[in-house]
Structure formats: C-alpha cells, structure tokens
Amino acid sequence: MTTLPVKRPAGAIAFAALVLVAAMISFSRYRGAMDYYEQGILFASAAGLIWFGRFWPVMQRFLPLCGAIALAAIELYDRDLARGSSNFFLKYMLASQSLVMWMCVLFFLATLMYWVGLLRRSASSLSIASGLTWAAATAALSSILVRWYEGYLIGPDVGHIPVSNLYEVFVLFCLITALMYLYYEARFAARSMGAFVLLVISAAVGFILWYSFDRGAHEIQPLIPALQSWWMKIHVPANFVGYGAFAIAAMLGVAQLLVSRGILTSKLPSYDTLGEVSYKAIAVGFLFFTIATILGAMWAADAWGGYWSWDPKETWALIVWLNYAAWLHVRLVKGWRGNVLAWWSVIGLLVTTFAFLGVNMFLSGLHSYGGL
Amino acid sequence: MRFAISLLTVLSIASVIGTVLKQNEPYVNYRFEFGDFWFRIFEPLGLFDVYHTSWFLLLLAFLMLSTSLCIWRHVPGMLRDIRGWREKASRNSLRLMAHHAESDGQPGRDAVLAHLTQSGFRFKEREHDGVWQVAAKRGAWQKLGYLFAHAAIVVICIGGLLDGNLPLKLMELAGYKAPETRDMPQGQVPEVSRLSASNLSFRGNVTVPEGAAADVVFLNAGNGYFVQELPFAIRLKAFHVDYYTTGQPKRFASDIDILDRQSGKVRQSGTVEVNKPMVVDGVAIYQASFGDGGSPLNFARWDLIGGKPAPLDARSQASSALTIAGQPYTLETGDLRVFNIENLGKTESTQSAVTVNKFEQALSQATSVKGEHNLRNLGPSVQFKLRDATGQAVEYLNYLAPQTLDDHLYLVTGMRREVAQPFSFIRMPLDAEGRVDTFMRVRHALLDPRQYPAIAKATADAAFRDGAFSATNRAQFAEVTQSVLTQFGTGGFPALERFLDGKVPAEQRQTVAQTYLKILQGAAVEAFAQAQRQAGLAPLPMDETNYRFLMDSLVATSNLFDYGPAVYLQPTGFTQVQASGFQLTRSPGKTVVYIGSILLVMGIFCMFYIREERLWVRFEAGRTLIAMTSNRRNADLDHAFAAHSAALLPDPAHSAPPLPKPDHTGPDGESA
Numbered sequence A: 001m002t003t004l005p006v007k008r009p010a011g012a013i014a015f016a017a018l019v020l021v022a023a024m025i026s027f028s029r030y031r032g033a034m035d036y037y038e039q040g041i042l043f044a045s046a047a048g049l050i051w052f053g054r055f056w057p058v059m060q061r062f063l064p065l066c067g068a069i070a071l072a073a074i075e076l077y078d079r080d081l082a083r084g085s086s087n088f089f090l091k092y093m094l095a096s097q098s099l100v101m102w103m104c105v106l107f108f109l110a111t112l113m114y115w116v117g118l119l120r121r122s123a124s125s126l127s128i129a130s131g132l133t134w135a136a137a138t139a140a141l142s143s144i145l146v147r148w149y150e151g152y153l154i155g156p157d158v159g160h161i162p163v164s165n166l167y168e169v170f171v172l173f174c175l176i177t178a179l180m181y182l183y184y185e186a187r188f189a190a191r192s193m194g195a196f197v198l199l200v201i202s203a204a205v206g207f208i209l210w211y212s213f214d215r216g217a218h219e220i221q222p223l224i225p226a227l228q229s230w231w232m233k234i235h236v237p238a239n240f241v242g243y244g245a246f247a248i249a250a251m252l253g254v255a256q257l258l259v260s261r262g263i264l265t266s267k268l269p270s271y272d273t274l275g276e277v278s279y280k281a282i283a284v285g286f287l288f289f290t291i292a293t294i295l296g297a298m299w300a301a302d303a304w305g306g307y308w309s310w311d312p313k314e315t316w317a318l319i320v321w322l323n324y325a326a327w328l329h330v331r332l333v334k335g336w337r338g339n340v341l342a343w344w345s346v347i348g349l350l351v352t353t354f355a356f357l358g359v360n361m362f363l364s365g366l367h368s369y370g371g372l
Numbered sequence B: 001m002r003f004a005i006s007l008l009t010v011l012s013i014a015s016v017i018g019t020v021l022k023q024n025e026p027y028v029n030y031r032f033e034f035g036d037f038w039f040r041i042f043e044p045l046g047l048f049d050v051y052h053t054s055w056f057l058l059l060l061a062f063l064m065l066s067t068s069l070c071i072w073r074h075v076p077g078m079l080r081d082i083r084g085w086r087e088k089a090s091r092n093s094l095r096l097m098a099h100h101a102e103s104d105g106q107p108g109r110d111a112v113l114a115h116l117t118q119s120g121f122r123f124k125e126r127e128h129d130g131v132w133q134v135a136a137k138r139g140a141w142q143k144l145g146y147l148f149a150h151a152a153i154v155v156i157c158i159g160g161l162l163d164g165n166l167p168l169k170l171m172e173l174a175g176y177k178a179p180e181t182r183d184m185p186q187g188q189v190p191e192v193s194r195l196s197a198s199n200l201s202f203r204g205n206v207t208v209p210e211g212a213a214a215d216v217v218f219l220n221a222g223n224g225y226f227v228q229e230l231p232f233a234i235r236l237k238a239f240h241v242d243y244y245t246t247g248q249p250k251r252f253a254s255d256i257d258i259l260d261r262q263s264g265k266v267r268q269s270g271t272v273e274v275n276k277p278m279v280v281d282g283v284a285i286y287q288a289s290f291g292d293g294g295s296p297l298n299f300a301r302w303d304l305i306g307g308k309p310a311p312l313d314a315r316s317q318a319s320s321a322l323t324i325a326g327q328p329y330t331l332e333t334g335d336l337r338v339f340n341i342e343n344l345g346k347t348e349s350t351q352s353a354v355t356v357n358k359f360e361q362a363l364s365q366a367t368s369v370k371g372e373h374n375l376r377n378l379g380p381s382v383q384f385k386l387r388d389a390t391g392q393a394v395e396y397l398n399y400l401a402p403q404t405l406d407d408h409l410y411l412v413t414g415m416r417r418e419v420a421q422p423f424s425f426i427r428m429p430l431d432a433e434g435r436v437d438t439f440m441r442v443r444h445a446l447l448d449p450r451q452y453p454a455i456a457k458a459t460a461d462a463a464f465r466d467g468a469f470s471a472t473n474r475a476q477f478a479e480v481t482q483s484v485l486t487q488f489g490t491g492g493f494p495a496l497e498r499f500l501d502g503k504v505p506a507e508q509r510q511t512v513a514q515t516y517l518k519i520l521q522g523a524a525v526e527a528f529a530q531a532q533r534q535a536g537l538a539p540l541p542m543d544e545t546n547y548r549f550l551m552d553s554l555v556a557t558s559n560l561f562d563y564g565p566a567v568y569l570q571p572t573g574f575t576q577v578q579a580s581g582f583q584l585t586r587s588p589g590k591t592v593v594y595i596g597s598i599l600l601v602m603g604i605f606c607m608f609y610i611r612e613e614r615l616w617v618r619f620e621a622g623r624t625l626i627a628m629t630s631n632r633r634n635a636d637l638d639h640a641f642a643a644h645s646a647a648l649l650p651d652p653a654h655s656a657p658p659l660p661k662p663d664h665t666g667p668d669g670e671s672a
C-alpha cells in the first residue's frame, strides 16, 4: 500500500472509458429487460471492473480481450444456435464448449510446462507456462460469456448467467483459481509455484471432461424456481473465490512440506515465501467465503424461509469457515508458522472439497445443485 | 484463546453429527435403522435434532460468552494503543526494532512531514534536548477491525438465539408446554401443545388445499409437534405451475388471500412464489411445497371376475371402504398427477450417421450446449393402494389417457407389492373406439370354463377346415384345446408352462410348446368371435390389426393373473384440487443477524486489508534514524520500509539497513 504502484494513466483511462461505454450500450439496449436492481447491478459491476482494472492493471487488457472474443462469437452466431455446428470458427474455436475444450487443453499444457520449468529450472519454460495459463484463463472467461449468450439462443426464458450447476461452476473455479494464482505469481515473482497450483486446476479440468463426456452435463438447463434469484449470481462466484484461494493455499502447503523435507528446495521459492502466499490466499479466501456464506443466508431467507436451516451444506460451510478462522487465529494471534499450518491448509482443502462436492454426493438437503 | 479453539472444535464436531445423521425424521425410522439399543442412547442425547438440543445451545452461549470476555479484555488495551503515539520512544528502543536504518545528514523537516502526510500518516512531533522526533501512524482501523469482527460473532449469536426456540425450550423445561405426538385434527390438540399468536419467533409449516384456509402452522418438535396460532388466516385461491418448453418446472406460485381471523374478511391478497415470500404482520409466508389437495376422482370399476363396469367416485389423498369379490378392502388413494412428463432420452437424430468415429461423435455432442430431448406427456395418473383385512397392500399406478406404444393404443396400469420396487406395467389393448370393453369381453370368454367346450369345438373345426392338423383326430384335438384353455384360464402363460414342464419330457418341450401356443392362438380367435356374438356384435375379421389386438389381449390377460385383488380401477375423470405447502416464519432476529454480518465483513476486511503501521523519524546529532513497525511482519513491511528509507534517509547509500529478521519456521514463532 505504501509502495505506490506504477500507474499507466492512459491505459487506465482508456479501460474505464471502454467499460463505461459498454455499460451504457448494454443499458440503452436492454434497459427494458432489466428491473431496477439489475440496472443497479449493471452500473455497480462497471464500477467494480474499473476498480479491478486499477488494482490489477493486466486486467485492462485481459478483460477487453475476453469481451472481444465473446462479441466475435455472438456476431458469428447471428441469433442462430445451429450455426454453432455449421460455422467453422464457432465449431472449432468460439462456441462455448469449444472454448472450454481449449481451456482444458491449455491448462494441461501449462501444468506440463510448469513442471518442466520447475525441474529443469528453466525460466523460459516457466514463462511459456505462465503464458499458457493466461491463454487458458482467456478461454475460460470467454467461454463463460459465450455460454451466457447461448442460453438465450436456446430460449429467451432459458438464458441465465452460467453459475447455476456443478459443470458451470467448475469452469468458474478454474478461471478464478488461475487468475488468483497469476496475480500472486507476478506479485511474488515466483513462477515455479505454478507447478503445484496448476495440479488442482488440472484435477478440476479432468472432472470437467469426465462430466461433459460421460454425463452430458454441459447442456444448458433452464433455472428451476429455487435458483431464480439474483442472490445466486453473487453468492456462487463469491464462494468460488473462497474455494480457489483455499485450493491455492493448500497446494502451496504441499510445496512447503516438500521444501521442509529438502525436496525441490533449490527449485521452489523459499519456505517463508510459500507460507506467506499461502497466508495471503487464505486471508482473501476467508473474506470472500464469509461474504458468500452471508449472501447464501440472505438467499436462504428468501428461498427456504429462514436464513439458517442447518441444512448440511450450510453446516459444512460453517465448519469450513470455523476451520479457517482457527487457522488464521493461530497464525496471527499465536504467531504459528511452519509445517503445522501447511498440513492444516492441506486438510482444510479436503474439508472444503467435502463441503463443496461431498455434501452433494453423500448427504441430502435443501440445496438443489443436486448430486453428480 | 485455547478455550475458544476447543469450543469451536466441539461445535464443529457437533455440527458434523447433525449433517451425517438425517435430522428430524419420524422416530420410527431411527429405531428401525439403529435398533433399540442405540436408539435409546441417541434419543436422549438429542442426536435426531442436534441443533435444537440444550447442549448445543449451551455451546453457542459459551461461544458468545467467551468472545464477549475476549473483547472485554482486549478492547481497552487496544483503544489505548490506537490513541497513543509512542512519541517518546527512545533511540535504543527504535534501534531494537527489526526495521530501522540510520544515516548521516538530515533532510528538511518539512520534507519529512510532507512525505508522511502524502503516505497517509498522521503524526506528532516532539522536540527536546536538541532531538527532533516525529512519531507517525496509520491504519488504526486494523485494530477496530478486531472489535467489529468479534462483536459481530456476539451479535449474530444473539440474533440467532432470538430466532431459535430458546423461549419454547425454557417453557418446555418448566413444564408449561409439551409437544403433541398423536395424529389428530388440529382443533382437538390440547392447550399445552398450542402456542399463541403473540409468540416472538417461530418457523412452521402448513398445507392448504385450494379453496381452503388455515390459521395455524405446525412446528416440528422432536417426535411431536406444536400448533402455532397465526395472527391471520391464509386462504389458497389457486396454485399454478408453469413449465419450460423442455418440461422442467419454471414457476411455482400460490394466489392467496389473507383473512382476518375474527371477521373472516379479506385483508389483502397476493401471490407467493419460490424466492418471493410475502410478509404480513411480521410473519413471512413462503412457498415451500405443493401437492395434491384431495381431488375428486372418477373411476370405472371393472371387476375382473366379469360383468359391466360400475362407476366409482373417490377423492385423492383419502381412503374409503371397498368390497371386492366379497372381501373387505380399503382403497387408499394417493396423488393425482395431472402431468407426467417423461424424458425418453436422446432422439435418434442427434446420433449423427456421418460421424462414424466414436470419439468424433462424443466430441460433437460435447460441443453442443443444447440437449435434444424426447419429451412426452403421459397425461394424468392416479396412484392408490388396495389394502386387505390383514393389512397387506398392493399399490397401483393407473393412467387415464390411452398410451400409444408401437402405434397402438393401450390403457396402462402399473402394479407393485412393495414400495421399494418399481411398478410393473400391464398394457390392455383398446378397440377401434378407443375403449377397453372389447378386451374385457375377450378376456372373460378366455377365462370362462363354461365356454371352453364350444370354443374348443370351433377351434378344431377351423383347424381341420384349414387342413393344418389333418393327421390328428378331431375329437382328440378338441380335448387338447380344452385342456390348454383350462391351463391358461387358471394362471396364464406361466400356468401353461408349468403344465408343460410337468407332463412333457424336456427334449420335446420346445415343439410341444409351439403347438400349444398355436392352439391357444386359434382358440383365442374363436373366443373373440364368441364374445362378440354374445354381446350382440358381429365378429371382427382377423386382419393384421385385430390379430395383433388379440395377441395383446392374451398377454394382458395372462399378466392380469398376478394383479392382486380382482378389480381394475380405470380412471375416467377428475377435478384437480391442488394444495400448497407454506412455511411461515416470524424471525425478529433476522435484522440483528444481518447487522452482525455487515459488522463481520467490515471487521474481517479491516483486519486483513488495513495494515497498521508506525513510523518514527529521529534527528539527533546530525544523523537521521528511522524505524518502523507494523502489526504484521511480512514482505509487505519490508517493501514499505524500503520505500520510506529511500524517501527519508538523506544518504541511503551510506546507511546500513539491517536485513529484517527472518520469520520463525517453528510453530512457536514470534507473535504477529
């Protein structure tokens, strides 16, 4: 906060102008389809994006690029979903599912390159890996935007922001985790961490592939009544910032444990750097997870008649939250550092994963995301 | 602190139990699942409703208390700390700080103060004995964040306890109130199990059929329930379900009137939807569920021993007495379902013939976000049970509309003997008028032994006329035909098979079975003709359609042997009456919880994203000393310190900023 970031005012202003113009165009075109809340959300998101661009200047290029890709796809669709399988560019590049497939491939390649770079201590491999991760993140965000549009092509009442089922949120998870990681990578100039973080993303990518090939989960489904709430639109992404952050922290915890045993010590960032990034990630994740849980409570108050029903999903969210609260306490209040916290963050991820997936699979409750 | 962590751990474990064990099920289920021994241990521990047990509430109370004490202990010190400047810090104490640096020369005082202001510091100068020292600080909110976050925990717990059932729990303990465990009309529930409309907080459910009204809700309480009076009555005018074109439900909505309890006048009207509750007198009304509210149903009752159908009126979700073949039965009707939308899977067209390669096909499917679904509405269905005097029940699922299967029309009835099993379906072929009467006539002819001689004779005549069985004696043929009919008439195909198995050596069974089948088919043709004649109708020509009808009739007749009580209830009409399940809550603690939540987010934000920093600049004997501390010692502090050193030290090249001490790596490192 004291080290003033090097500002590129021209870029920031151009970005802000672009976001405002986009918001104005959306407003003038779709005002009729939005209620006051949604109009408010539109302008609040514009402000949020401008802030985000200032906070992390790379976003001033990343976000417009993804927007441009999505617009290109929308143009090619020309209001006809069937073009998705007839138009060459859509079929192989720009349809949301093609973008997801590219995202999967790019994440796998990035993982591979991070490991090559880590093991060979090759800066150029690491920088290629980093580039691949950026490309994958671009594909991920673009796919989400295109998918959002495709829903409306299926039916005006079917379209909705794609955060409504397990498939869609896994893509979101990959995106958020990758972006958060890229932020820390740049901030701490420690690219070799990617070898570990990308493993979690690859696991998620594996799940996405299985889920769409084996289960056909990629099809866009209309929203069931319980999900028709604008709380969903903010509750789910907020949760995934939390999950992504906890995943990063856990993988860095693994790296820390290896370093403390003398494995890869000379190749990874220092033990303390890993610990600090871990802490930072958990601090961000905890804030967002708190917000997400509160938003979830507000949603539940509308949907189920009570802000807290001790539904298994709610209860597990509380357990996850208490777990990280305790983690933060011992680090900040007791001053703990080291392997105990590293182990704890790894276990924390297991608990989080159970709260996220296990509850859906093994416990029954009110949450309608349903089983696999 | 240790106590707090242990408390949180116990709380987590208790919560886990509540998620692993399904809560608030009927007690018999638990007894069944765990057996008497464990049930008797679990039940007093409240494991079937963990979150409302006294011990769980006690845990929460402890958490509140402990957090309050923690705030009480820490806040005064923190406030002192926030207010203080530590402007008197000595040179030695500054030098002991991990982040300090010195160099010769002194920058201008104004430049120093300007830098501090620009970096967002507030400061206090002090000059004595020729030493000028400025103590600067920023980020006081970081400490306030602690106060916010921890106060938030207390506030949220208070809100939660307000809405929890603490008052009710206390009244129960004191013996004023006790849950009702018997099933009885609401009006007869005694006063000890009723809660007045002035109850501060509650959360209960009630089901209201269309046209009816309710002025109480039911609160779950362990093995029983309480009746909670409402300050008003709700009347359900109509319940709607809208569907997407894909068949999934799109909207569940109830049009309701709120009635005055005394006068019965309509106070207000509105619509309650999922995610869109309606609030009346501080009570929020939610759309929680829906179902059948007791719809009048019409059946045609076909006694399977013969005769014309008789009309039968019933009501869904009710039971009535029925006599079948002289035996008493209870007809327990379940749900009337007006729509039965079935997804019959992918259509053929999506399995493109061009993509021969399996992988390519999978890929082409994975790239399309639109699912091709083959949806079909099977129309209304009624589910019901027939229970005999010994309590044995057979369950049925009968469709009202004829179903088209392979281009032919059938009436479909499903039947099962155990709830866990899937229904097995019987399809009865319909005649040209789309009625089941013709099938019933054929069936009766096939099952009536008095008609067998005539049928057998006609069959034999036909066979010999066609020359199909020229080698056999005609009388013998008629005899075999009659015995085949008798076997079929006692148990359908399975009986015929048993008969074969008992009489014919294994190696000949195949051929004999085929002969028997042929004979049976021939006999069925004659039975059909005879049935038509007896009904005063002309026999139908044996064309492809009618022959198929006949074969379907044979299969259906055979299947009906295992149909339970000898009656088929054909749904013929209904008047749908739906019911809406509402959840009603009064939760005055909600606002408190939300305020607590805002405090919590603010607190966490302040704690993590505001760094409390203190900076000292000391001019003494021609030298400059700067030192810095922060509540967090990490890389951020190193960067900040480097930046300030560069800006404030006149000759940073000659200064020797000591490297900050590395963090400890053991669990008992320094305090943050």
Ligand code: HEM
Residues within 6 Å of the ligand: A325, A328, A329, A332, A333, B001, B002, B004, B063, B066, B067, B070, B071, B074, B146, B149, B150, B153, B604, B607, B608
């Ligand atoms: C669910 C309950 C609680 C949650 C979620 C929670 C959360 C937190 C968090 C996130 C911090 C980090 C503060 C920092 O940045 O330094 C913190 C600090 C702290 N907590 Fe808690 N806390 C809880 C209960 C308690 C209780 C019961 C105590 C008392 C024993 C306590 C004592 C403290 C203390 C002393 C600090 C250090 C404050 C400072 O010096 O900065 N907390 N708490």
